Structure formats: structure tokens, C-alpha cells
Amino acid sequence: MTTPHVTSEVGPLRTVLLHRPGGELKRLTPRNNDQLLFDAIPWVDRAEQEHDAFAAVLREQGVEVLLLDELLSEALRDPRARTAALHSGVDERRLGAEVADTLCSYLSSMDEKTLTGVLVSGMTFEELPAAEGQSLVRRMHQPHDFAIDPLPNLLFTRDSSVWIDDRVAVTSLAMPARIRESALTDLVYAYHPRFAQSARAYGAHSAPVEGGDVLLLAPGVVAVGVGERTTPAGAESLARSLFADDLAHTVLAVPITQTRASMHLDTVCTMVDHDAVLMYPAIRDHLTAYVLRxxxxxxxxxxxEPFLRASAEAMELDRLRVVDTGLDPVTAEREQWEDGNNTLAVSPGTLVAYERNVETNARLEDAGIEVLRISGSELGSGRGGPRCMSSPIVRDPLY
Ligand SMILES: NC(=[NH2+])NCCC[C@H](N)C(=O)O
Structure with missing residues (x-):
């Protein structure tokens, strides 16, 4: 077991945090999928198989795969973690005092594994334990309304925590459907014995920053996308705290279009080698960066300044190589939407990508990059690829 440490996007990956999807995906319906940030209703068994295959590819590369629900169950052995979990899961504003009380004592009686299941998959009103007496809240809610919301986007572990050097930043997520993910991730890092020694980055800030927007371009150089999720205030307070902790000397705040297709910086740009990025051609020449020091x-x-120039300068490179996907605009747009740009490097020049992005993957190979393909037909229905679905905890230093 190695101590957490991540200073780049591409250094050999040793330990990564994933979340194997499960019951929470079964909560998605055509009525709630928009609000829960999924574009389709995934076939859950197949999504699980795809995820197992993703984890297997990483393990074959020698990567230690940690699963969030297992860590959470273990963390919940600590009574303080339990109290915090109940606090984050039971919302008295929604449930009223009486139902909230009943639910709290019900959850308190559960073993760690069952409690983890509820915290992740949520609970409907019809699943609440029976109680004596009359409750207006119970009578007026529909049986399938959520008493505790499910967290289908927990799959995208990238967004709720980011290791920067030897510290972990538990982020502040922007969308209401995802806010509670940080609380669960926080429990793991606060109470799991494995992370007992870990220091925090970013502290208890509340301005939104999501991990999908944070790219560790090189040791000391961090790019932060600012758009639908991470706000200017989020980027600024992250920069301030990274500078204060001496974790970065340059932060690049990169404006990205506020659309679903480019919700995070890593949907349009990921690193594929220590001096190379894979970029969506439509933004390649327009992307800019504010340089913070x-x-x-x-x-x-x-x-x-132009993003590529500002990045190269901060990284002390003559230039940043761009894998020019060279695609026609329609294919590029299709593959960008299907997370063609959202790759996860397992070492410099080797990455995991969705197999469906045939053209992008072929171009990567032309550029000498090794592409480990996984299937993501169901996993991708939440709009996230291999990078979104992983939070690196240990990467070997590059130099
Ligand atoms: N790092 C990423 N690109 N994550 C993708 C997150 C997708 C998720 N459904 C959301 O809308 O929040």
C-alpha cells in the first residue's frame, strides 16, 4: 500500500477510486433522469458488467482498484462517521420532524453494508419503516417519491474528490442532484483508517469546484475549467488554497462553454502523455486561460491567453503536443458527446478509452498512443467516460 500522491495526469497509475454502479441506477426513470443528470435509462446489469470490465483492465495494468462502497462501509464502523452519514442523508426539511426521527432510528439499526446501500441508492416513501400514528408527510407523498435521493452519478468518482500532491480536496459539487456525493466521499477520507493520515486541500470551501474540471497538467501546474459546474469563485478559491499550501505555482482558469456537452474541462481535453493532450478540434484554437500566480x-x-500557449509556458515545455483528432466536424461532435475526449491515462502514452469512439481512438494510435478499449454503451448514458469514472489516489511521479 503506497501513500496517496498525485502530481500529474499521466504518471503510472497505482491506486484509483471507482464506484461500481448498482441499485442507484435502478431508480432512474424517464420522469427523473433529467434531474438526475442521465441522458437515458441504463440497462443496469450491463452497466455493471461494463464497469467490472473497466476495473479488470485497470487491474491488468497493475492498478489497485478501490471501490467507494466498500470504503464507505468500512468507514461507517466509526460511530462518528455514522452520525455524519445520518445527518447528510436525512433531510428534515423534506421529511418533517416525525418521519426524519423514525428514519434516523431505522438507519441507526442497520449494519454498515445495508446503510451504505441506502445512502447510495436512496429510499422511497414506500420503503420507509412502518410507524404508529398519522403522518401528513407520509400520506401526501407518492409511494415512489424519494425520502432519500439516490446518487446515480456517484459512478463519476472524479468529480467529488481530487488528490493534488499528497492532499485530497473533497470538492463542492454544483448540481443539487450531486451535492450529497461530497458528503459520502468526505466520510471515506475523514474516517476510513487507510486515509487517517491524509491532509486536506481546499478545506471547507463552498464555491463550486468539480474534479472533472481539474487537470494536473504538470507538478505545480493546475488547469481548472470554469463553466456549467466550477464557478469563477470556485476556481479562485481553489487557486488561493493551492498557493497557500504550496501545491501549485500556476493555476490556469479556463472558460468552457456552459453546455451539457462540455460540462467539465475533461469532456473536451485530457492529457495523454506528459507533453500531449487530446482535444476536441472545435475548441482547440479558441480555448483560453487566465493565468493565476x-x-x-x-x-x-x-x-x-491561448490555452495551449499558457499551458506549455507554465509546464516549461516548448509546446504542448495536441493529438489532432483530425475528424470531420460531425464525427468529432458525435465522438466528443460520447466521451471520446474523456480518456484515463494509466501511464504516459497508454490510456483507457471507450471503444465506440472509433475515429478518435484510431487517431490516438496514429500518434503512438496505446489505447485500451472498454465498452461503455450503458455506462456512457450518464455522460461520462473513463476519466470521469475514476479518481486517482496514487500515481508515480513523472520525473
Ligand atoms: N468529469 C466528468 N466529466 N463527469 C461527468 C459527470 C456526468 C454526470 N452525469 C453529471 O452530469 O454531472
Whole structure:
């Protein structure tokens, strides 16, 4: 077991956090999928198989795969974690005092594994334990309304925590459907014995920052997408805290279009080698970056400058190679939507990608990159690829 440490996007991956999807995906219906940020209703068994295959590819590469629900169950052995879990899961504003009380004592009686299942998959009103007396809340809610919301996007472990150097930042997620994911991830890092020694980055800030927007371009150089999820205030407070902890010397705040297709920076740009990115051609020449550097107690902001130039300069490279997918605009748009750009490097020049993005993968191979293909027909229905579905905990340093 190695100590958590991540200073790049591509250093040999040793330990990664995934979440094997399950019951929470079974909660998705055509009525709630938009709100729960899924574009289709996944075939759950197949999604699980696809996810197992993803984990198997990583293990074959020598990567230790940690599963969030297992860590959470183990963390819940600590009574403080249990209390915090109940606090985050039971919302008295929604349930009223009486149902909230009943639910709390019901959850308190559960073993760790069952409790984890409920925290992740949620609970409907009809699944609540029976109670004496009359409750208006129970009578007026529909049986399938959620008393505890399910967390189908927990699958995308990238977004709720980011290791930067030897510290973990538990992020502040922007969308209501995902806010509670941070609370669960926080329990793991606060109470699981494996992480007892870990220090935090970013602290208890509340301005939204999502891990899909954070790219560790090189040791000390962090790019942060600012768009639908991470806000300017989020990028600024992350930069401030990284500078204060001496975790970065440059932060690039990168404006991205506020659309579903480009919800995070990693939907349009990921690193594939220590000096190379895979980028969506439509934005390649337009992407810009504000350059943030520490200045005394404050921050100096310059730019915006072209993203590629600003990145190369901060990374001390002559230039950043771009894998030019060279696709016609329609194919590029289709493959970008299907997470063609959302690759996970397992070492410099070797990555995991969805097999369906045939053209992008072929171009990567032309550029000398090894592509380990996985199937993602069901996993992709939540709009996330291999990078979104993984949170690296240990990567070997690059140099
Ligand atoms: N890092 C990422 N690109 N994550 C993708 C998250 C997808 C998820 N359904 C959401 O909308 O939040």
C-alpha cells in the first residue's frame, strides 16, 4: 500500500477510486433522469458488467482498484462517521420532524453494508419503516417519491474528490442532484483508517469546484475549467488554497462553454502523455486561460491567453503536443458527446478509452498512443467516460 500522491495526469497509475454502479441506477426513470443528470435509462446489469470490465483492465495494468462502497462501509464502523452519514442523508426539511426521527432510528439499526446501500441508492416513501400514528408527510407523498435521493452519478468518482500532491480536496459539487456525493466521499477520507493520515486541500470551501474540471497538467501546474459546474469563485478559491499550501505555482482558469456537452474541462481535453493532450478540434484554437500566480498574500491574474500557449509556458515545455483528432466536424461532435475526449491515462502514452469512439481512438494510435478499449454503451448514458469514472489516489511521479 503506497501513500496517496498525485502530481500529474499521466504518471503510472497505482491506486484509483471507482464506484461500481448498482441499485442507484435502478431508480432512474424517464420522469427523473433529467434531474438526475442521465441522458437515458441504463440497462443496469450491463452497466455493471461494463464497469467490472473497466476495473479488470485497470487491474491488468497493475492498478489497485478501490471501490467507494466498500470504503464507505468500512468507514461507517466509526460511530462518528455514522452520525455524519445520518445527518447528510436525512433531510428534515423534506421529511418533517416525525418521519426524519423514525428514519434516523431505522438507519441507526442497520449494519454498515445495508446503510451504505441506502445512502447510495436512496429510499422511497414506500420503503420507509412502518410507524404508529398519522403522518401528513407520509400520506401526501407518492409511494415512489424519494425520502432519500439516490446518487446515480456517484459512478463519476472524479468529480467529488481530487488528490493534488499528497492532499485530497473533497470538492463542492454544483448540481443539487450531486451535492450529497461530497458528503459520502468526505466520510471515506475523514474516517476510513487507510486515509487517517491524509491532509486536506481546499478545506471547507463552498464555491463550486468539480474534479472533472481539474487537470494536473504538470507538478505545480493546475488547469481548472470554469463553466456549467466550477464557478469563477470556485476556481479562485481553489487557486488561493493551492498557493497557500504550496501545491501549485500556476493555476490556469479556463472558460468552457456552459453546455451539457462540455460540462467539465475533461469532456473536451485530457492529457495523454506528459507533453500531449487530446482535444476536441472545435475548441482547440479558441480555448483560453487566465493565468493565476501567487503574489504576496494575494493572487496575480493575467491573460486570457491561448490555452495551449499558457499551458506549455507554465509546464516549461516548448509546446504542448495536441493529438489532432483530425475528424470531420460531425464525427468529432458525435465522438466528443460520447466521451471520446474523456480518456484515463494509466501511464504516459497508454490510456483507457471507450471503444465506440472509433475515429478518435484510431487517431490516438496514429500518434503512438496505446489505447485500451472498454465498452461503455450503458455506462456512457450518464455522460461520462473513463476519466470521469475514476479518481486517482496514487500515481508515480513523472520525473
Ligand atoms: N468529469 C466528468 N466529466 N463527469 C461527468 C459527470 C456526468 C454526470 N452525469 C453529471 O452530469 O454531472
Amino acid at each position: 501567487p503574489a504576496g498574500e494575494g493572487i496575480k491574474v493575467s491573460g486570457p
